[in-house]
Amino acid sequence: MTLTIGFIGAGNMASALVGGLLARGHHASQLALADSQISQLHAFGEQGIFTSTDNAEVVKKADILVLAVKPQVMAEVLKPLAPLVQAKQPIIISIAAGIPVASISRWLGGDLAIVRAMPNTPALVQSGATGLFASPQVNSQQRQQAETILNAVGLTLWVEEESLIDSVTAVSGSGPAYFFYVMEAMIHAGCQLGLDEKTARALTLQTALGAAQMAITADVSPAELRRRVTSPGGTTERAIATFDAAAMKETFQHALTACAARGQELAELLGKQE
Numbered sequence: 001m002t003l004t005i006g007f008i009g010a011g012n013m014a015s016a017l018v019g020g021l022l023a024r025g026h027h028a029s030q031l032a033l034a035d036s037q038i039s040q041l042h043a044f045g046e047q048g049i050f051t052s053t054d055n056a057e058v059v060k061k062a063d064i065l066v067l068a069v070k071p072q073v074m075a076e077v078l079k080p081l082a083p084l085v086q087a088k089q090p091i092i093i094s095i096a097a098g099i100p101v102a103s104i105s106r107w108l109g110g111d112l113a114i115v116r117a118m119p120n121t122p123a124l125v126q127s128g129a130t131g132l133f134a135s136p137q138v139n140s141q142q143r144q145q146a147e148t149i150l151n152a153v154g155l156t157l158w159v160e161e162e163s164l165i166d167s168v169t170a171v172s173g174s175g176p177a178y179f180f181y182v183m184e185a186m187i188h189a190g191c192q193l194g195l196d197e198k199t200a201r202a203l204t205l206q207t208a209l210g211a212a213q214m215a216i217t218a219d220v221s222p223a224e225l226r227r228r229v230t231s232p233g234g235t236t237e238r239a240i241a242t243f244d245a246a247a248m249k250e251t252f253q254h255a256l257t258a259c260a261a262r263g264q265e266l267a268e269l270l271g272k273q274e
């Protein structure tokens with residue numbers, strides 16, 4: 001039996017997941033999306049997917065329910081859906097940053113199989129990385145079903161402690177933004193060194209792609225790959241010394257710690273709502 005996957009929230013991440021599922025051969029008739037903004041639903045409707053501005057209509061259809069709204073609206077979205085969810089007992093997959101399993105469970109009336117997933121935007125190009133955590137109610141078949149959905153858009157890894165989802169958020173959930181930030185900085189620096197914008201951008205992006213492909217396929221660490229670029233007394237050494245003098249590694253440590261802490265803060269701010 002093919003299960004129907006319903007999405008509450010049809011924004012960036014839901015679009016990425018739906019795109020991946022369709023590309024993997026999942027049939028449009030087994031998908032359903034709800035969003036409060038009708039404009040978010042048009043493109044899905046045109047592909048033959050069931051859509052509704054009424055979240056309850058999607059809950060009624062879903063064997064697996066993906067929660068893809070912003071953390072700030074999660075409580076108000078879930079509480080009215082509790083009776084329907086209790087009747088239907090779908091597997092719940094929440095992709096929201098910060099919101100704990102215990103809060104989702106409480107808002108939905110308790111005792112449900114809940115998976116927390118932290119994907120990232122490269123899911124849009126099926127190169128995502130997702131960390132997953134399962135509540136004790138999730139059985140091995142449900143675990144597999146949740147994993148299959150996220151596998152449609154890239155790599156999946158399980159963590160066995162819920163607090164580690166904040167660490168996953170710090171590394172890979174928010175991680176694409178750090179790499180884009182480095183790209184922005186390198187393009188800007190290339191332009192300052194006299195390259196035109198188009199050339200600086202093309203060189204930067206191809207270098208990022210090449211470095212990522214090397215790091216993924218190499219049998220040595222990124223640190224060793226870096227050493228192999230860094231000729232003693234050469235040019236790279238000067239750049240790395242400049243990064244070290246600016247305490248770049250410590251800055252990354254601080255940045256990722258702040259990111260993970262924000263996940264905990266969101267849990268405390270939003271997760272306690274009755």
Ligand SMILES: NC(=O)C1=CN([C@@H]2O[C@H](COP(=O)(O)OP(=O)(O)OC[C@H]3O[C@@H](n4cnc5c(N)ncnc54)[C@H](O)[C@@H]3O)[C@@H](O)[C@H]2O)C=CC1
Nearest residue numbers: 009010011012013035036037068069070071095096097119
């Ligand atoms: N954007 C990212 O890089 C990542 C986001 N996430 C998480 O994914 C979730 C969704 O994020 P995005 O897709 O980026 O946000 P988004 O803003 O693109 O999508 C959220 C959607 O929810 C809809 N919505 C708002 N109120 C609603 C309601 N009451 N009922 C139904 N739909 C409603 C909005 O109209 C919007 O289309 C968030 O909880 C975020 O923490 C997780 C990993 C990465």
Ligand SMILES: O=C(O)[C@@H]1CCC=N1
Nearest residue numbers: 096097169173174175
């Ligand atoms: O910035 C955010 O809150 C979301 C979660 C991970 C990436 N974007």
